[in-house]
Amino acid sequence: MPAETDTSAIHVRDATRDDLDALVALSQKTFTDKFGHLYKPEDLQAFLDTEHSLSTYRTALAAPRTLVRVAETPEGSLGAYLVCGPLTLPAEEAAEGAVELKRIYVDASLQGRGLGRHFIDEAFAWARRQEAPEMYLSVFSENDGARRLYERVGFEKIGEFLFPVGEHRDLEFLMRRRLE
Template structure:
């Protein structure tokens, strides 16, 4: 069973650890070692995470843990953020990462549904995200969940110009 819960300042170290580990597992190949470390220092440093977790209008950081209470994934959602290309405000799925050892267990679908439910509860009408053009598996996952391609935006690392696909999902409130 996957347990999904909002991260608090008390979870800072677990958030930093799973963030750095998952990002290295999935994206180290697109960066030089120094570029990767600079990215991790910027996005997952203690100071950056503390500030993000403690700000009143902060994004929602979520952690996911398995049956053994091991943190296996994280997500970051920004509320009412303007989507690139369209400018339409919606929930932005900024990050969703799982440890490679947690793959293939249906955790991603459960996490996505939880995020969609949270967005609907907050009154968001859409959920949007960006995915690396060089990551067709992730794009297929999002398409299977109902996301539609909106367009492309630039993205580069210190090694290459890769580009990102912008994808969006219209959210529907479940009445009943």
């Protein structure tokens, strides 16, 4: 896949250090929009401060085996993003070289344009270039729409685990797609 793609006036490209502030803002907004109502304010803030921080995305952009892509609107704002990298999920029987689809978020204003599916296709292409035998992801157990999308593209549920959001614990489904 080329480093830059333009799809229906939305410009999909590799994220850069110049995107850091906008990427952090987008990641915090999209997570809060989708899941914020589930948590106490202090749990949500603790999660955002650690998992959706400037440091988190600065580290991802600097990591050699990590993919960070963004979708930029014609006005120049970020409206969606993708992060893939080395496997960190609790996949006990993962094949050597397995990778993780860490995040796909699309702002509500851009949903329904196929960006989520576009990013999934980019994630698979990236994983194949890494010669990864399989890709993992986790999805909130009550996020039925995302789970169904992942199943349509070949992921299967292989386990469950508790995911911390501050002091709160969510039931997450661990999913895998074999790439070989």
